[in-house]
Amino acid sequence: MRIIVLGGDGFCGWPTSLKLLDEGHDVLIIDNLVRRKIDKELGSNSLTNISDPDQRIKVAKAMIGGNIDIVNTDINNYDELLDIISVFYPDTIIHFAEQRAAPYSMINSTTRRYTVDNNITNTHNILSAIVEVNPDIHLVHLGTMGVYGYSKEFGDIPEGYLNVKINSTEKDVDILYPTNPGSVYHMTKSMDQLLFQFYNKNWGLKITDLHQGIVWGTQTEQTRKHETLTNRFDYDGIYGTVLNRFISQAATGNDITVYGIGGQKRAFIHIEDTARCVALAVQNPPSKGKVRIFNQVSEVMSVKQLAELCAESYGGTIKYVDNPRKELAENDLSVSNEGLKSLGFKPITLNKGLVDDVKFIAEKMKDNLNVNNILTSPKW
């Protein structure tokens, strides 16, 4: 297939692009490299050294083979996006091109507005361009489990749609899950769902929305093939995801900092599974009908469990700090991931080999770690 990966230079986008290349697809990455710029803005950094995009592409072609390229542009430039889609004429577009950190979206009015304007305009530009160029293109979007919220009010978490009885009519219907986002970032993903719903209804677009859990790990089968292909690894309070932060804290002799009492149960997925799930969705486009929503998750754990696991395995002291986020101190969670499983997904669960892999990287790169970046989350 011919596949455009929007945001293909990022933490999830890059390993997914390589996975698709490895499976024999022709891949065109479009990225404005803003994530690299935000590192400069925040004074944060990837723990791993990440190569220049052009270097990455050169080595990917040499080590994996096939067709891959990158265009450095911002898809808020609609005419440029339209030109690229018209010329490359993809079967599938994968959309990672959103500001993806909840804490970043909650720093101040500038980051709030950037997150809303960037994410909504990008998602809508893509939909509008698909209508114009070829309504048969399959759009695969990376959503988030965070749209559901984490209360048990609506029971176990289904995949995108909730079965309810309308009390006034006594009819059973499936409705789009009533979202309860916990940050401006998560709110934009809830808004994306309404864009997808309407473009699917009015123009029949084929859309897969993958509500992903919290990603951990850094390397995949493909990024390990050469140092230049190494994926980025965030450990800071803004972009670092919780398990990666814990492992790097433990590996570098720092306290493991848990927000609140760590009673937040969350769904997790290894970066290798991110790439595999997206590839599965691409290979199996949805039939006509409503937007297809899958939960892209491997297992559910509490934050406290993760911290204890890291402390036991690698030493380090757990330090409980005030939770900067407005969220429940404790919650139960049960999530369906039957959709991707039905396509053949076999989740990788937390295992020592993979955790050791992350620890190895954290130890090896410990000179890159700036302790001041660990507790940088804004309070909201």
Add this chain to the structure above:
Amino acid sequence: MRIIVLGGDGFCGWPTSLKLLDEGHDVLIIDNLVRRKIDKELGSNSLTNISDPDQRIKVAKAMIGGNIDIVNTDINNYDELLDIISVFYPDTIIHFAEQRAAPYSMINSTTRRYTVDNNITNTHNILSAIVEVNPDIHLVHLGTMGVYGYSKEFGDIPEGYLNVKINSTEKDVDILYPTNPGSVYHMTKSMDQLLFQFYNKNWGLKITDLHQGIVWGTQTEQTRKHETLTNRFDYDGIYGTVLNRFISQAATGNDITVYGIGGQKRAFIHIEDTARCVALAVQNPPSKGKVRIFNQVSEVMSVKQLAELCAESYGGTIKYVDNPRKELAENDLSVSNEGLKSLGFKPITLNKGLVDDVKFIAEKMKDNLNVNNILTSPKW
């Protein structure tokens, strides 16, 4: 009270501003006058002659008295918006500053993208500025009945929230009504709801969302006070609302053009009631708690009923044309408007005096009517 009216030069915004002025409030209008520019773009026009904004303000001060002013700026300029709110320091902000025509939003990718970018950025800028300047400001937003969709699937239309039983838990809950917008424009109002929900939850903002029916009429008690205060009157296929279009067609000897079989039942409200309802919401801000949603409607009629009424009263032939919109050919509709009634709203229903008022204007201004503008709706 000190009130900012965003979009206060428009069809609903202008008579509402005058109503609030007449009730003794201090009114500051902010408007980028884009609606006047769109007339030039489309080659459309208001049937009535509308005066320059500065003239309107001058005459409003003379005829009604009190404090009213206008600033010509675009609130997508956040810093300017922030400055104005900080200096004027309003108790209430009323938000009419959105692209408001479903047909306009469906013309092409440029108008689709303009509608999304303009409406979402504006709504979010306002919310973000309220958080920054004074979270106690009451935001009153003009939403639309169109967010509900017009199927009977969910029973009679309640006010914003729907009572359902979650089948997996057997618990009864009120959820935000699962929206089913029929155009890109209506979709943006559905997205606005998610912005309101989150800003209310996270920062406790006081928000009233008024889901308005289709407005008809043109003059109000205040706009009648002087020719310079006359409200705009759209009769074209893009911005003209259905009853106004029918009356002006009948009054000028043209066919009354009904989309499809006219079986669409819709909720209607006279422009005088728009101003009265907004004034009621302003005078009675919500207590803390979730977003307050009212249906701002006076009565339900079918499009065919309206056409027949116009044909009987004023002559003219009804012509049924292909419906350019994707919507049900026929639907039933029952809408609650208890919220505004509980604040004292007494709906004006369709009556001969008011219809004659519109007819008089249409006849008097018939030289302004360009027949080519009547069937200009895009197909979607």
